[in-house]
């Protein structure tokens with residue numbers, strides 16, 4: 001018999017995460033999450049996306065309760081595009097949050113589209129399992145999930161020696 005090395009999240013882990021998400025929604029408050037959603041939706045209007053014509057807006061709620069926004073910024077070479085979630089995080093870093101809150105400053109992040117794989121990795125760098133809030137095309141909250149659900153078995157700074 002070969003050993004079973006397959007891994008999938010257990011039902012128990014998923015249910016525990018579901019109730020943690022509900023508690024975190026309660027703790028942050030639906031008013032704040034609605035404000036975060038509006039900030040992400042409004043940030044979409046500041047997009048520079050002449051190639052895809054697909055504006056994306058994002059907003060980070062940091063661990064001090066401040067909101068930082070970003071939107072996609074494209075480049076004629078296509079692959080150099082900055083994604084909305086990436087820009088929101090980089091804008092937060094530029095505003096100095098790491099000095100006061102440390103590396104894991106993202107408590108929740110909203111976006112007008114589901115974050116791509118690369119953005120999920122960038123979010124992981126600056127958070128400890130934050131809420132991920134996905135909006136519909138009208139700017140209403142469509143889905144609230146978490147990074148643990150969207151990026152299981154993630155590679156993170158702790159996988160590097162000395163981190």
Ligand code: THU
Pocket residue numbers: 049052054055056071072073074081082083084085113114115116117119
């Ligand atoms: N986009 C984002 O801003 N975030 C994502 O994670 C998904 C994709 C942008 C990149 C590009 O400007 C446009 O959406 C179409 O892919």
Ligand code: ZN
Pocket residue numbers: 083084085115116117118119120
């Ligand atoms: Zn992305």
